[in-house]
Amino acid sequence: MIADKQDIHEYLEELEDIPGTRVFTAARARQGYWLNQFCMTLMKAENRRRFKADERAYLDEWPMTEVQKQAVLDRDYNAALEQGGNIYFLAKVFFTDEVSFLQAVGTMTGMSQPDYQAMMIAGGRSPVGLRSKKDPY
Amino acid sequence: MARITAGVGASHIPALGATIDHGKTGEPYWAPAFAGFDWTRAWEEAQKPDVVILVFNDHATAFDMNFIPTFAIGCAERYAAADEGWGPRKVPDVIGDADLAWHIAQSCILDEFDMTIVNKMDVDHGLTVPLSLMFNQPEAWPCKVVPLAVNVVTYPPPTGNRCYALGEAIARAVASYPEDLNVQVWGTGGMSHQLQGPRAGLINQEWDQRFLDDLTADPQRLRHIPHIEYLRETGSEGIEMVMWLIMRGALGANVRELHRHYHVPASNTAVGHIVLEPIA
Numbered sequence: 001m002i003a004d005k006q007d008i009h010e011y012l013e014e015l016e017d018i019p020g021t022r023v024f025t026a027a028r029a030r031q032g033y034w035l036n037q038f039c040m041t042l043m044k045a046e047n048r049r050r051f052k053a054d055e056r057a058y059l060d061e062w063p064m065t066e067v068q069k070q071a072v073l074d075r076d077y078n079a080a081l082e083q084g085g086n087i088y089f090l091a092k093v094f095f096t097d098e099v100s101f102l103q104a105v106g107t108m109t110g111m112s113q114p115d116y117q118a119m120m121i122a123g124g125r126s127p128v129g130l131r132s133k134k135d136p137y
Numbered sequence: 138m139a140r141i142t143a144g145v146g147a148s149h150i151p152a153l154g155a156t157i158d159h160g161k162t163g164e165p166y167w168a169p170a171f172a173g174f175d176w177t178r179a180w181e182e183a184q185k186p187d188v189v190i191l192v193f194n195d196h197a198t199a200f201d202m203n204f205i206p207t208f209a210i211g212c213a214e215r216y217a218a219a220d221e222g223w224g225p226r227k228v229p230d231v232i233g234d235a236d237l238a239w240h241i242a243q244s245c246i247l248d249e250f251d252m253t254i255v256n257k258m259d260v261d262h263g264l265t266v267p268l269s270l271m272f273n274q275p276e277a278w279p280c281k282v283v284p285l286a287v288n289v290v291t292y293p294p295p296t297g298n299r300c301y302a303l304g305e306a307i308a309r310a311v312a313s314y315p316e317d318l319n320v321q322v323w324g325t326g327g328m329s330h331q332l333q334g335p336r337a338g339l340i341n342q343e344w345d346q347r348f349l350d351d352l353t354a355d356p357q358r359l360r361h362i363p364h365i366e367y368l369r370e371t372g373s374e375g376i377e378m379v380m381w382l383i384m385r386g387a388l389g390a391n392v393r394e395l396h397r398h399y400h401v402p403a404s405n406t407a408v409g410h411i412v413l414e415p416i417a
Contacts, residue, residue, distance in 0.1 A: 020336030088197040095222025124340025
């Protein structure tokens with residue numbers, strides 16, 4: 001059973017309508033290609049060691065933009081997402097830092113670590129008002 | 138003949154695996170997240186499945202930006218746990234069922250599902266955490282596994298409808314396999330969670346519970362939920378729930394719910410778990 005096919009342009013436009021969210025579209029995947037591929041190299045212990053020894057030199061081995069490199073050096077994950085990074089690739093950076101998903105994700109919210117943790121324990125962030133940029137509900 | 142005897146849905150949150158590995162499941166924060174799996178561990182011991190078709194997503198582990206298969210089926214003899222950046226989990230190798238996997242791949246392709254065939258793949262938390270949740274910490278996993286990796290990272294992922302229909306095709310493939318095998322299908326990932334940006338931490342318990350309800354009550358509604366609804370209602374990573382629809386599609390028209398568990402939070406995520414049995 002084939003469902004009615006959605007128009008790709010409408011589909012992609014909708015994906016940009018989520019507040020505080022960058023959906024990993026083809027456009028972002030292309031923009032972030034080398035940033036994400038650099039992250040993948042940190043899945044080898046030897047590469048993690050070399051990266052930790054001299055982050056800047058290691059980053060310079062990859063054809064990333066200066067803005068992308070700076071986002072990694074700053075561990076500014078919102079900036080990295082803005083530059084086409086994807087969270088599952090960027091996880092290789094914060095795992096190298098021995099930082100958990102909970103800690104790293106919290107840094108993107110503007111909340112303190114204890115406040116973010118407390119919000120999650122209280123049931124998480126409500127979707128109310130955060131479902132759409134155009135028509136918040 | 139091989140038969141699908143049950144479907145299992147479960148989150149595959151990496152922190153759950155780390156907590157098992159470090160022996161911390163009894164800690165007050167974690168105990169309620171794990172409590173709902175005790176029933177299933179006892180049930181699995183009684184069920185003794187021969188093979189689990191384990192639907193999961195690779196989290197930038199075996200597949201980087203160079204290869205993005207929408208549906209990839211593991212046809213290897215065995216799979217090692219991947220090093221995701223903190224060293225591989227110390228869990229047993231996953232033993233494949235290459236004969237069954239190749240049979241499903243061939244059957245699905247003739248059934249117009251153009252599967253990607255994978256003969257070498259390290260498996261990440263998406264696959265190994267559900268095994269730990271259901272089987273705890275054995276010396277060797279008690280069954281063979283056919284990994285089925287779904288792209289839910291780079292948009293567009295497959296539609297829910299396509300996932301459901303793939304489940305139906307898998308059921309036809311299993312039914313035509315001559316060996317007498319007790320097969321389960323597991324759908325993993327979810328439930329509501331968002332791991333990125335200022336909106337991170339989003340949880341929608343009401344939506345999640347309705348999804349769990351309708352796996353039994355109204356699966357036809359679930360298969361037509363558009364991607365944008367998962368994004369708006371369940372956070373950017375809630376899209377993983379399309380993988381549960383492959384499991385559901387494989388179980389046939391009607392199912393009985395045997396067990397359910399839901400807990401918020403584990404790390405950033407709502408833990409969801411369900412056990413379903415097909416009704417002939």
